[in-house]
Structures are given as C-alpha cells and as structure tokens.
Amino acid sequence: MALLITEDCTCCDACVPVCPNKAISAGDTIYIIEPAKCTECVGAEDSPQCQLVCPADCITQDPKHVETKEQLEAKYKGLH
Numbered sequence: 001m002a003l004l005i006t007e008d009c010t011c012c013d014a015c016v017p018v019c020p021n022k023a024i025s026a027g028d029t030i031y032i033i034e035p036a037k038c039t040e041c042v043g044a045e046d047s048p049q050c051q052l053v054c055p056a057d058c059i060t061q062d063p064k065h066v067e068t069k070e071q072l073e074a075k076y077k078g079l080h
C-alpha cells in the first residue's frame with residue numbers, strides 16, 4: 001500500500017530527503033507521494049521513514065493503493 005499525505009501537511013520538507021525512492025515532492029498546496037514510487041519503504045527500511053520524521057503526523061495509508069509485501073518488493077526492485 002502506498003502512503004498518502006493529508007491536508008495537515010505544513011510543507012516542512014522533512015520527508016523528502018528520507019524517502020529511499022524519491023517518491024515525495026512539493027505539490028501545489030501540500031506535499032504529495034507518487035503512488036507508483038512508494039513501497040512503504042519495503043526493500044530499503046523496516047518502517048516508512050517519512051512517517052517517522054513528519055512533525056505534523058499527516059502521512060497515512062492510501063486505501064486506493066492496496067498492495068501486498070511481495071508486490072511492494074517487486075515495485076522496489078523495478079525502481080532500483
């Protein structure tokens with residue numbers, strides 16, 4: 001499952017450098033995660049790094065992008 005940034009985002013930029021897949025960027029009003037690049041950090045880390053560093057606690061699961069761990073691992077391999 002990819003992760004999703006909610007409207008509580010304060011655009012602090014803390015999440016961008018910790019993403020192993022370069023999946024996060026600044027959108028028009030809040031930061032956004034590109035679902036095709038987010039692996040929940042599977043392949044690189046034990047837990048989603050963006051959630052760990054976000055001071056606004058505004059990164060959540062994206063119910064529109066449900067994936068198994070195997071699918072996330074395959075996505076990570078495809079990206080690297």
Ligand code: SF4
Nearest residue numbers: 019038040041048050
């Ligand atoms: S969960 Fe990991 S891969 Fe997905 S956006 Fe956050 S830091 Fe990037």
Ligand code: SF4
Nearest residue numbers: 009010012013015054
């Ligand atoms: S760390 Fe959180 S508040 Fe900061 S830009 Fe990323 S999603 Fe927004």
